[in-house]
Amino acid sequence: MAKDDDVLIEKSKGSRGMEKFCLILMVVAALGLIIGLIVYLATSPPSDTSDYVIVEPQYPTSAEHALKNGAQWLKDNQMTAMGWRDQQNADATLALTLGRMSMYHPGNCDFNIMSKSLEYDLLSALMRNPALDDITWGRSLLAKYVMALRAACIDPKDFHGYNLIRILDEQFKKFNNFYMNRRGATAMIALAKCVSEEEQNSTQIGILQKNDAFTSVDEASLVLLALSCVNHSMYYSTIYKAEEYLMTQFVNGSFGNTYKTGLAIQALTRSNRTDANKTIEEGVLYLATEIQSKRSGRLLDLGEASHILPALAKMSYVDIKGKCTELKKPGSSDMTVNVTIQVDGNAINSSVQHTFPAVTIDKGQSLYAVLVKLRDSSSFTFKGVRTSFGYILTEVMNLAIDGNSLQHWNVYLSGNPNQQGMYLDKIIPENGSQYILKAEA
Structure with a gap:
């Protein structure tokens, strides 16, 4: 009788092992189907929903x-x-x-x-x-x-x-x-x-x-x-x-x-x-x-x-x-713009102040075009990002703003205490203008 019980126990263990194997197999198959569906949806274009005029x-x-x-x-x-x-x-x-x-x-x-x-x-x-x-x-x-x-x-x-x-x-x-x-x-x-x-x-x-x-x-x-x-x-x-x-x-x-x-x-x-x-x-x-x-x-x-x-x-x-037009290559010399680089001491480094020679751009181009030409023709350097509102400065002359602070770059027109803004592609210089790029906090 004891021997029969041992046989039943072994059969029961084998049955439970098979059930576990089948369960694992079903889970793997289900995951495969889900992954396959995701891949199909990712690679297959959605069906057209518009009414096309034929x-x-x-x-x-x-x-x-x-x-x-x-x-x-x-x-x-x-x-x-x-x-x-x-x-x-x-x-x-x-x-x-x-x-x-x-x-x-x-x-x-x-x-x-x-x-x-x-x-x-x-x-x-x-x-x-x-x-x-x-x-x-x-x-x-x-x-x-x-x-x-x-x-x-x-x-x-x-x-x-x-x-x-x-x-x-x-x-x-x-x-x-x-x-x-x-x-x-x-x-x-x-x-x-x-x-x-x-x-x-x-x-x-x-x-x-x-x-x-x-x-x-x-x-x-x-x-x-x-x-x-x-x-x-x-x-x-x-x-x-x-x-x-x-x-x-x-x-x-x-x-x-x-x-x-x-x-x-x-x-x-x-x-x-x-x-x-x-x-x-x-x-x-x-x-x-x-x-x-x-x-x-x-x-x-x-x-x-x-x-x-x-x-x-x-x-x-x-x-x-x-x-x-804002990316138009400079051609005629009908406008000169003096760009002055100044850094507010409270923001990054007050010792960095420099005035660069005037550059020539076409009338109607933005201040961004001025900086690009100045960078290509002198030791001036800058970096920036294009946001949904416009192009902003993140670094001037290797001086980068701290992303964890309130630091930012602003643009001033020389002789005018009011900010011109921070979006370079929105600022259209006039002939003889002199701009100051200033890091502020």
């Missing part, structure tokens, strides 16, 4: 409807309150600021969200890799983000203490073999620098002017855009070859697909050829037909949007140049 394809009215639908599709597929997917916020910004320029401008709520999404993407990448010299960012992605930053009225030369233009050139050196053999990728760097109104690298321009035949619509389009932005007349021979190649690739009203057609139409808007106008009109109609008739107003993805929406509006990446 009209019969007819130039140019259908293009306007396709533009509106495309912009609405982008908003419907916005993933979070901070924008779209990681490393694709530049595409959304380029699509909307060029395709719907009248609606997306500084001060607009949607515009501000886009600019913050760009900053978040870049800053998170820079925290992990300040040189951005990995393959992901080192092969054209940074160039696209520089263009998007300019479209969002953010200076890539002073991006939270990083000079992204300099990083672009360093990427070109590190991935030299890649860029030497890919004119389209090199054109992206030249284009990013051009819309940022920065000096071009002669080696990069030389790559774009190679006598080699063009091998793709994308390559010809990007070279045409870049060289027409830099200097249309100086590089016309290469531009003409790119135009000729594109015209031969236009068959049955398109350049093969929506991606290629959108980029090629952008490029041809920069052409002076009269026969390009008909190609542009037919290409725009093709894009509108694809979106309106075949997709009920929807786009495929954000990359396609950045090609198509500007093309539908007959805009191009080159049109970013000069879009933001």
